[in-house]
Amino acid sequence: MGCGPGSLIHPLAPLFADAVGIDADRHMVREAERNAAPNERFVCMRAEELPADLGLFDVVAFAQSFHWLEQQPVAATVRAMLTRNGAVVYVGATTHMGDGDVPRAEIDELVRAYLGPVRRAGRGALPDGTPWNEAEVFTAAGFHGPTRVEIAADQVYERTDDDVVASVFSMSYAAPHLFGDRLGEFEGDLRLLLRRASTSGRFTERLRPMTLRIWRI
Secondary structure, three states, X not given: OOOOOOOOHHHHHHHOOOEEEEEOOHHHHHHHHHOOOOOEEEEEOOHHHOOOOXXXXXXXXXXXXXXXXXXXXXXHXXXXXXXXXXXXXXXXXXXXXXXXXXXXXXXXXXXXXXXXXXXXXXXXXXXXOOOOOHHHHHHHOOOEEEEEEEEOOOOEEXXXXXXXXXHHHOOHHHOHHHHHHHHHHHHHHHHHHHHHHOOOOEEEEEEOOEEEEEEEO
């Protein structure tokens, strides 16, 4: 759910017979499809439009996306889409950025320069931040849990400027459609910022620890 450029679904796909990613932004879907494995497919749609005849699933994963959605109807719909022993897994950390030499603070400043100081969410805005009712919503929908799994993340990855651009556009507050007809201008400024930060076009990032919260039916 909210797959972005495929940051989570690409590493998960080898563990399953089939993997489906959905995202409301067509640019993100195209980027995810560009590096898709044969058993992956992507659909441009909002989570609120489910089930959309996608079938039943063993696992539904949210990576920093559930809090952007209409939580109660999405949780109820997802429960009906799970197999008997299925589970929802909430990944409580970003899967594509961490600590390193990527100029994240400067990137956030650039986003604000284009979109304003109030963080955007889809077609709206969140002046008071995002709502957070995960436990209440999943419990009301008939889930049990959560089981928490803590994952250390000491790996250091090399990022290209293309990787960093994709990670920026994968964030709900910087999704491509928010920039309208200034998208090309923003991307140009973003790439210029990255070239100034690294003339080689290479960066390193150490992934942050993450918490998995597993909800079962």
